[in-house]
Amino acid sequence: MTTDKDLRFLSSCENEDLKVLCDILTHDRLGNIRITEQLTSTDEYNRSYPEDMLFLVPQISNELLKYGSNTLSTLWNREPDSYETVLRRVCKQMDVKISDRDTITKMEHNLLTTLCQDTLNKMSERELRLLANENGIPDKRLTRQALTAALLMAVRTSRAVLARIAARIIQYIVEIITIRGVATAGIETATRAVGSVLGPIGWIALGAWTVYDITSPAYRVCIPAVLQVAYMRLNSFDQKKRSAA
Amino acid sequence: MKPSQIMHPADAKALQVLKQARGFNTLVKYFMEKGDERIMRGENLGTMLRVTPDNLPKVYTAFREVVSRVGIDEPELYVYNDPVMNAYTYGDTRIFVAVSSSLVERLSLPELQSVMAHECGHILCRHTLYKTLLYIIEDMGKAAQVITESLAFPAYCALQYWSRMSEYSADRCAAAVVGEQVFQSAFLKLTSGLTDIQGNPYQLVEQGKKYNEMKNASFLDRVQQACREMFFSHPQNCQRAYEIDRWKSSAAYRNLTKNLSPDSNRANIPTALTPSKRESPTQD
Numbered sequence: 001m002t003t004d005k006d007l008r009f010l011s012s013c014e015n016e017d018l019k020v021l022c023d024i025l026t027h028d029r030l031g032n033i034r035i036t037e038q039l040t041s042t043d044e045y046n047r048s049y050p051e052d053m054l055f056l057v058p059q060i061s062n063e064l065l066k067y068g069s070n071t072l073s074t075l076w077n078r079e080p081d082s083y084e085t086v087l088r089r090v091c092k093q094m095d096v097k098i099s100d101r102d103t104i105t106k107m108e109h110n111l112l113t114t115l116c117q118d119t120l121n122k123m124s125e126r127e128l129r130l131l132a133n134e135n136g137i138p139d140k141r142l143t144r145q146a147l148t149a150a151l152l153m154a155v156r157t158s159r160a161v162l163a164r165i166a167a168r169i170i171q172y173i174v175e176i177i178t179i180r181g182v183a184t185a186g187i188e189t190a191t192r193a194v195g196s197v198l199g200p201i202g203w204i205a206l207g208a209w210t211v212y213d214i215t216s217p218a219y220r221v222c223i224p225a226v227l228q229v230a231y232m233r234l235n236s237f238d239q240k241k242r243s244a245a
Numbered sequence: 246m247k248p249s250q251i252m253h254p255a256d257a258k259a260l261q262v263l264k265q266a267r268g269f270n271t272l273v274k275y276f277m278e279k280g281d282e283r284i285m286r287g288e289n290l291g292t293m294l295r296v297t298p299d300n301l302p303k304v305y306t307a308f309r310e311v312v313s314r315v316g317i318d319e320p321e322l323y324v325y326n327d328p329v330m331n332a333y334t335y336g337d338t339r340i341f342v343a344v345s346s347s348l349v350e351r352l353s354l355p356e357l358q359s360v361m362a363h364e365c366g367h368i369l370c371r372h373t374l375y376k377t378l379l380y381i382i383e384d385m386g387k388a389a390q391v392i393t394e395s396l397a398f399p400a401y402c403a404l405q406y407w408s409r410m411s412e413y414s415a416d417r418c419a420a421a422v423v424g425e426q427v428f429q430s431a432f433l434k435l436t437s438g439l440t441d442i443q444g445n446p447y448q449l450v451e452q453g454k455k456y457n458e459m460k461n462a463s464f465l466d467r468v469q470q471a472c473r474e475m476f477f478s479h480p481q482n483c484q485r486a487y488e489i490d491r492w493k494s495s496a497a498y499r500n501l502t503k504n505l506s507p508d509s510n511r512a513n514i515p516t517a518l519t520p521s522k523r524e525s526p527t528q529d
Contacts (some may be wrong), residue, residue: 033257040254046495 006083006104007061011054013232015040018053018060021228025063025221034221039063064229068222083229087111090226105237108230109159112166116155120148120165135161163234236243246316246505248370250497251417254489256370259407263375268313278338281377285335288319293323293343304349307358308342311331314422314505315365322361324349330435334364337374351416351440356431366418372411378404413488421501425493429486436482453487 003010010018027035039045039059048055061083068086087107091098096114098107120128128151132139137150141235154161249257264270289295298305305322312319320340327345330352334342342364348357368375420428426446433442433449445451460470474481480488492498 031262033254035258035261037254043491043494046491049496051496 003058004065004083006087007057007064007229009233009236010057010061010229013236015051015053017228017232018057018236019050021064021225021232022049022053022056022060024225024228025060025067035062036218038066064222064225067218067225086222090219090223094223105233108226108233109162111227112162112230112234113155114163116165117152120151120155131165134175135164146205159234160238163231165237166231218243246314246369246418246421246501248414250501251366251414251421252370253410253413253417255410256414259403259410260370260375261446263378263407269378270374271527273339273381274374277336277374282339283335286339286341288343289321289323289343296322296324301349303354304357305349307354308361311358311361311422313363313368314417317368320365320368330438332360332364334367335373337371340368340373342368343354344408352431352434355423355427359431360396360430360435361420363415363419364417365422367411367490369418370411370414372415375404376408376411377379386492402475405475405478409474409480410477412485416485417492417498420489420492421498421505424502425489425498428489430523431462432482432486447490448487449486450490452485453481453485453490456481456483482494 008020022039023232025034026039029032030230039056040049040136041072042059044056044059053060062080063082065080065086068083069080069087084104087104088098091107091111094111094114096107096111101109120131124129125147128144128147129139132142132147132151135151135154137147137154139147142150252260273291283368294300296305296308301324304324309319309473318340320334322341323341323343324346325343328347330345330348330427332342332348334340344357344364345362348360367463416428419431423431429446429449433446434440436449442448460466479485
């Protein structure tokens with residue numbers, strides 16, 4: 001099994017970070033195993049989880065790409081989409097501005113920055129002051145708005161601050177996405193119930209819609225997983241920089 | 246021991262789906278408590294031998310040891326007269342384990358513990374409740390004709406699949422309690438019905454590999470074997486041996502065997518188990 005070229009850096013990541021990524025792919029936030037996951041039945045998982053996660057990198061990246069790809073096209077091509085394609089899909093789903101020329105690092109940076117901004121806007125003043133303190137931003141004379149603006153500026157300008165803040169709030173983000181995913185599913189079900197009373201044409205459309213939905217990428221899993229990958233890349237980049245200095 | 250430590254992923258997934266039928270589960274649990282469990286207890290007391298520290302002290306002590314390692318409330322243990330080596334458990338509120346007389350006669354004590362631990366694994370994971378669902382659907386289709394077999398068939402097949410997966414979890418419990426080597430040797434005897442088998446103790450594992458190779462050789466093989474297996478409540482014996490062989494390299498198995506090793510656990514077993522300080526059997 002080969003690892004996607006953009007995910008090869010996972011082999012240099014820490015065991016604990018890889019374990020988190022693996023857990024996102026295999027279990028939901030309540031700790032229940034995901035029904036569609038295929039990782040836990042593999043020999044490699046048996047041998048490597050949770051102590052030697054580096055041996056599991058090809059399987060983890062393959063599982064992530066499968067979640068991010070369309071099931072029908074995976075069946076047809078026998079290969080899931082590339083990480084770049086999956087990342088672009090996630091950015092589009094999360095309304096993150098990217099261009100066709102953007103590199104993986106740039107897209108991931110934009111994704112993390114946008115989500116950090118969203119999260120900072122939702123945080124309480126107490127949480128903001130704590131975060132500002134941790135990142136060396138003097139907070140005593142700042143109002144909530146000024147504090148948010150200072151943190152946003154820090155996130156945009158410093159990769160190190162972004163990494164620190166991302167690490168702190170990644171769990172928070174993952175939770176929001178999971179809840180949002182469930183809520184969206186509820187709305188879709190309600191809309192579909194309307195479709196079911198539209199007669200035979202409605203039923204056919206409904207069937208096609210359902211098949212499309214079932215086979216389309218599982219954003220509830222792949223968004224948190226891509227976020228974790230983005231955070232890990234940022235972290236590994238900073239670690240390399242620090243060790244070079 | 247926690248169910249999550251031994252649960253096979255396929256069993257955990259299937260159980261998750263089954264747990265969603267909450268009302269039905271409560272209903273089944275109620276009928277089990279008020280009906281089947283009482284009826285079967287009567288049958289057990291009426292036709293089997295209840296194991297006590299007095300009649301089969303070694304078997305009873307071995308059973309207590311297994312129960313203590315698995316960490317469940319002690320179920321009643323019965324021996325029934327049967328030349329076929331087999332064992333089963335039933336109940337969600339009042340649980341029992343029944344082992345056949347030939348098991349007691351033909352297996353060594355650690356091997357017998359392996360079978361007991363397998364049944365305790367079912368109890369730990371609360372498999373009996375959902376197996377009852379399976380029997381109800383089977384009975385409704387076959388005997389009672391409440392719903393036709395063809396209508397019940399998909400649900401029946403799905404539950405049979407889960408039943409097969411649940412056996413893997415129970416096998417893991419057995420391997421964790423007695424060690425995978427003892428599990429494999431007990432399984433060789435259970436598969437062959439013989440007591441003295443020479444050669445490689447992992448021959449069933451090898452057979453399992455060959456079976457999987459054969460099964461996956463072509464599309465036709467896959468379909469034929471899947472159709473053959475779909476009506477079974479238990480997986481093929483060689484696959485069970487192979488699954489445990491795969492699982493033995495996992496951290497979960499290593500941690501469990503380290504924590505459940507007889508030496509580390511013997512201190513936790515009440516002294517009342519020793520022959521000189523035996524408890525008197527519970528009066529029913």
